Amino acid sequence: MKSSLTKTVLALSAALGAGLIAAPAFANADLAQKKNCMACHAVDKKLVGPAYKDVAAKYAKDKAAVATLSTKIIKGGSGVWGPVPMPANSQVSEAEAKQLATWILSVK
Structure with missing residues (x-):
């Protein structure tokens, strides 16, 4: 009979494989750097x-x-943080924008 730990590991592996658990490693400062976000933000x-x-x-x-x-992130914006507009970033996909937004919201 499988141990409780083995069952948990298998369940987590299946959930990750099915995309049910987001992998935060993809949404981080490295992606922001790669997409030139860090040219204007820190x-x-x-x-x-x-x-x-x-x-x-x-x-x-x-x-x-x-x-x-x-x-x-994708379309840009203005007026929320002052007079300098944020330009559109066409090199960021919708999935990457969601990853970046999720990461930004996790920053403390």
Whole structure:
């Protein structure tokens, strides 16, 4: 008979394989760097755009934050953080934008 630990490992493996559990390793600062987000943003300080920790704090209680930020990442935006507009980033796919938004919202 299989141990409880073995059953848990198998269940987690199956869930990961089925895509039911998001893998946070794909949504991180490396992806933000690769997609040139870090040219204007930093984790803990304002550059041209707001610090990611400030974005996370602003959207912390917004249930639509991932969708909102994903759209802004792809299409750009203006007026939320001041007069400097954020340009559209056409090199970011919809899936990558969601990964980036999820990561940004996790920054403390």
